[in-house]
Amino acid sequence: MAVPPGVSEREWADALKQFQQALGSGGVFTSDEDVALYRDFYSPLWGEAEERVASAALAPDTADQVQQIVRIANTSRIPLYSIATGRNLGYGGSAPNLAGSVVLDLKRMNRVLEVDDKRHFAIVEPGVSYFDFYRHIQDRGLNVWIDCPDPGWGSVIGNALDHGVGYTWGAFRDHFHSHCGMEVVLPNGEFLRTGMGAVPGSRTWAEYRYGYGPYVDGLFSQGNFGVVTKMGFWLFPAPETYLSGTVTVPKRADIVPLVDIVNYLEHAGTIGMPRYGSPLGQVRDQELADLVAQPGGPSTDDLDAFAARRGVAAWECKLQFYGGAEVVAAQWAYAREKLSVIAGARFEDTEFYRFPLTAEQAERAHKVALGIPNLSIFAGGARSELNPSPRDGHVFFAPVIPKSGRAILDAMQVFNPVVREVGFPNMVSFFKAPNTWMFRAFVFLYSFPISRSDRAQNRRVREAFPRLVRAAAERGWGEYRTPPVFQDLVMDAYSFNNHALRRFSETLKDAVDPNGILSAGRGGIWPRHLRNTRG
Amino acid sequence: MATRREFLRAGIAASVVPFSLSSPFPRALSAEASEPIAIRPVQPDTVIFDLRFPSSVAFGHEARRRGIPVWALEDGDITDLWYRDLSLRWKQGPAAIAGLTDEPALFCLERLAWDEQRMRVVFRGRHRRRSPGRLEHELWGPATLLKQAPGLGEEPAWGAAVATLVGQCPEDESRTSRTLSVETSAESAGDGAEPLVSWLIAPVRRERGTV
Numbered sequence: 031m032a033v034p035p036g037v038s039e040r041e042w043a044d045a046l047k048q049f050q051q052a053l054g055s056g057g058v059f060t061s062d063e064d065v066a067l068y069r070d071f072y073s074p075l076w077g078e079a080e081e082r083v084a085s086a087a088l089a090p091d092t093a094d095q096v097q098q099i100v101r102i103a104n105t106s107r108i109p110l111y112s113i114a115t116g117r118n119l120g121y122g123g124s125a126p127n128l129a130g131s132v133v134l135d136l137k138r139m140n141r142v143l144e145v146d147d148k149r150h151f152a153i154v155e156p157g158v159s160y161f162d163f164y165r166h167i168q169d170r171g172l173n174v175w176i177d178c179p180d181p182g183w184g185s186v187i188g189n190a191l192d193h194g195v196g197y198t199w200g201a202f203r204d205h206f207h208s209h210c211g212m213e214v215v216l217p218n219g220e221f222l223r224t225g226m227g228a229v230p231g232s233r234t235w236a237e238y239r240y241g242y243g244p245y246v247d248g249l250f251s252q253g254n255f256g257v258v259t260k261m262g263f264w265l266f267p268a269p270e271t272y273l274s275g276t277v278t279v280p281k282r283a284d285i286v287p288l289v290d291i292v293n294y295l296e297h298a299g300t301i302g303m304p305r306y307g308s309p310l311g312q313v314r315d316q317e318l319a320d321l322v323a324q325p326g327g328p329s330t331d332d333l334d335a336f337a338a339r340r341g342v343a344a345w346e347c348k349l350q351f352y353g354g355a356e357v358v359a360a361q362w363a364y365a366r367e368k369l370s371v372i373a374g375a376r377f378e379d380t381e382f383y384r385f386p387l388t389a390e391q392a393e394r395a396h397k398v399a400l401g402i403p404n405l406s407i408f409a410g411g412a413r414s415e416l417n418p419s420p421r422d423g424h425v426f427f428a429p430v431i432p433k434s435g436r437a438i439l440d441a442m443q444v445f446n447p448v449v450r451e452v453g454f455p456n457m458v459s460f461f462k463a464p465n466t467w468m469f470r471a472f473v474f475l476y477s478f479p480i481s482r483s484d485r486a487q488n489r490r491v492r493e494a495f496p497r498l499v500r501a502a503a504e505r506g507w508g509e510y511r512t513p514p515v516f517q518d519l520v521m522d523a524y525s526f527n528n529h530a531l532r533r534f535s536e537t538l539k540d541a542v543d544p545n546g547i548l549s550a551g552r553g554g555i556w557p558r559h560l561r562n563t564r565g
Numbered sequence: 566m567a568t569r570r571e572f573l574r575a576g577i578a579a580s581v582v583p584f585s586l587s588s589p590f591p592r593a594l595s596a597e598a599s600e601p602i603a604i605r606p607v608q609p610d611t612v613i614f615d616l617r618f619p620s621s622v623a624f625g626h627e628a629r630r631r632g633i634p635v636w637a638l639e640d641g642d643i644t645d646l647w648y649r650d651l652s653l654r655w656k657q658g659p660a661a662i663a664g665l666t667d668e669p670a671l672f673c674l675e676r677l678a679w680d681e682q683r684m685r686v687v688f689r690g691r692h693r694r695r696s697p698g699r700l701e702h703e704l705w706g707p708a709t710l711l712k713q714a715p716g717l718g719e720e721p722a723w724g725a726a727v728a729t730l731v732g733q734c735p736e737d738e739s740r741t742s743r744t745l746s747v748e749t750s751a752e753s754a755g756d757g758a759e760p761l762v763s764w765l766i767a768p769v770r771r772e773r774g775t776v
Contacts, residue, residue, distance in 0.1 A: 071672070
C-alpha cells in the first residue's frame with residue numbers, strides 16, 4: 031500500500047481508519063488494482079518513475095461526507111486530489127498533480143437536484159454525468175437541452191470546472207460560463223455557497239450568478255481552493271427545429287472575411303456554433319502534395335490556382351440554427367445574404383430536423399450539436415503512420431488564438447515549423463481549421479499521440495510542449511487547458527508583471543489552504559511547502 | 566454475417582444457461598486442461614462482441630450457443646449498450662459482463678463498471694497479429710484459469726475458444742495472476758491489424774479491514 035507524501039505510515043494508518051469511519055469500507059480504496067484505475071491512461075509519463083500516481087481513493091456519497099474527509103485530511107495533512115468523474119482525458123484524466131495524493135472521487139454523488147424547464151436551469155451534484163443528466167430530462171419529458179462535449183460520460187460539474195466546452199449555442203457551450211452558483215467545501219471543512227446560493231433559503235440560486243460582493247466562483251475552476259459539491263447551470267430551452275447550412279469560399283485569403291462575417295452572425299445571436307473546415311485540405315492529390323512539400327510551404331497563389339483548376343473550395347463553414355422553423359429559415363437566408371459579399375461564396379442546405387427526432391435522424395445526426403451525449407468518439411480512432419497505436423490516447427496542446435481569419439493563417443505559420451522540428455512532421459498542415467467551442471475565441475488544437483509501450487514517443491511529446499508553449503507565448507497566445515505535467519509550464523506563460531496572477535493565487539492559497547491539502551499543483555498553484563520544488 | 570438485430574433477438578430469446586463448466590463446451594482446451602476448476606465460475610449477464618471482427622463474432626456465437634444474452638457492436642461504439650442497457654442494469658446492482666472487442670470499447674466499459682459498481686476487469690486477453698501468419702495471445706487472469714489455456718487455435722476459431730476460457734474464470738480467486746503468451750500459426754480471416762481484447766468484468770471481493 032502506498033503512503034501519501036509528507037505523512038508517516040502510522041499517520042496514514044490512523045487517517046485511513048478515520049476515512050473508513052466516515053465512509054464505510056466501501057468508500058475507501060487502497061489496493062493496487064483499485065487505485066490503478068485512477069491513473070491517467072493518456073499520461074505522457076506512462077510507466078515512468080515520474081508518472082503521477084495516486085496512493086488511494088475515497089468515494090463519498092454526500093457533501094457531508096466530503097466535509098468529514100476534508101477535515102480529517104486537514105488535520106492529518108493528507109494531500110487530496112478531487113475529481114468529479116475523472117474523465118479529463120487528454121488533459122490529465124483522474125491522476126493528481128502531486129504523486130501520492132489521495133483521489134477524492136465524487137462519482138457516487140450523482141443526484142440531479144432540480145431541473146426547471148420554465149426558468150431553464152438545473153442544480154446537480156458532481157457525479158452527474160451528461161448521460162445521467164440527459165436521461166433525467168428525457169425520462170421526465172422536460173423542455174430543455176443539455177450541452178455536452180464529445181464523450182458524454184464526463185461530469186457536468188467536472189467538465190465545467192476544467193473549462194470544458196460543447197457544441198450548441200454560444201451561451202451554453204462554454205460550460206463554466208453557463209454555470210450559476212455553487213456549493214463548495216473549503217479546505218478547513220467549512221461549507222461555502224456562492225452567488226444567490228449564499229442567501230439562506232435562496233429561490234434564485236441558479237438564476238443570477240453574481241449575488242452580491244466579489245464574484246469568487248472562478249477560484250474553484252482549474253484551481254484548488256475547495257471541493258465543489260453542487261452547481262447550478264443554465265439550460266438551453268429545447269428548440270422546435272434545427273437547420274444547418276454550409277458556405278464555401280474559393281480562395282485561401284477568403285478565410286479572413288468569412289470569419290469576420292460568421293463572427294458577426296454568431297455574436298449577434300443569429301447562429302449557434304460555426305464549424306470551419308477546408309475542402310482543399312481533404313484533396314488527396316500528388317500535385318497538391320508537391321505544392322505543400324515546397325520549402326516554406328505552398329504559396330497562396332499556387333493554392334488558389336490549384337483550387338480553381340479542381341473546382342475545390344479553400345474553406346467552408348457549417349452554420350447551425352436553432353429555433354422555430356420560420357425563424358431558422360429566415361436566419362439562414364439572412365446569413366446567405368451577409369456572406370454573399372465574398373466573391374464566389376456558395377451555399378448548401380445541409381440538415382433540417384424537427385424535434386423530436388426520428389430514430390433514423392438520431393442515428394445519423396451530429397449528436398452533440400443536438401445535445402445528445404454519446405461515446406462514439408472512442409470508436410473513431412484511426413491507425414496511421416503518425417499514430418500507429420491510436421488506442422493508447424493523446425494529449426492536447428490547446429492554444430487560444432484570436433477569433434480571426436488572420437490568426438488562423440498565423441497559427442499555421444507559427445506552429446508548423448515547431449511540430450516539424452520536434453518530430454511530428456505529419457502534423458504540419460496548411461489547411462488546419464480552428465476549433466470553435468469557445469464563444470469568443472478560437473482554439474487551435476493539436477492532438478499528440480501517447481503510447482503505453484513507446485517511451486521514446488512520449489518523451490518527444492514532452493519535449494515538444496515547451497517549444498509549442500513558448501512559440502504561442504511569443505505571439506501573445508496561451509493555452510486554456512493542459513495535463514498536470516504541463517500545468518506549471520502553461521502557467522509560466524501567464525507572466526504579466528512578474529507572474530502577478532500566479533502570485534495572487536498563491537497568496538490566496540496560503541490563506542485558504544495553509545496546510546496545502548487540496549489538489550496541490552492544479553492550475554500551476556502549489557501550496558507553500560511544495561512551491562519551490564513544484565511537488 | 567449476422568446483423569446486430571439478429572444477435573440481439575437470438576440472445577434475448579435463448580434460455581439462459583449458466584455460463585459454467587456444466588455447459589456443453591466445445592473441446593477448445595488442451596489435454597492438459599483435464600482437471601476441473603473447483604471454484605464456481607463467474608456468470609456474465611451479457612456477452613459483448615463486435616461484428617467487424619470474425620474472431621469476435623465467433624466469441625459471440627459461442628456465448629449465444631450456450632444461452633448467454635449477447636450484444637453486438639456494429640462499429641465499436643458502446644453508446645447504445647451503455648445508455649439502453651448497462652447504465653440501467655448497473656443502477657440496480659453489479660452484473661458481470663464479458664466480451665471480445667477492440668481496446669477502446671473495453672477502455673470505456675472498464676471505467677464505467679468501476680464508476681457504477683466498483684467492478685473490475687478480472688480476466689484480460691490481448692490478441693494481436695505480430696507478423697503475417699502469427700497471432701499472439703497475451704492472457705492475464707487467475708493462475709488456475711491460465712493453466713487451462715495452452716492453445717487457442719486458428720483465426721477466427723480462437724474467438725470461440727477464448728469464450729470458453731472466459732466462461733471458466735473463477736470467482737474470487739486471489740490476485741496471483743500471471744501473464745501467458747501463446748503463439749499460434751494462423752492466416753488472417755479478416756480481423757485485420759487491430760488488436761482485440763477478451764475480457765471479463767466482474768464484482769471483486771475486498772477483504773474487510775484491508776481496503
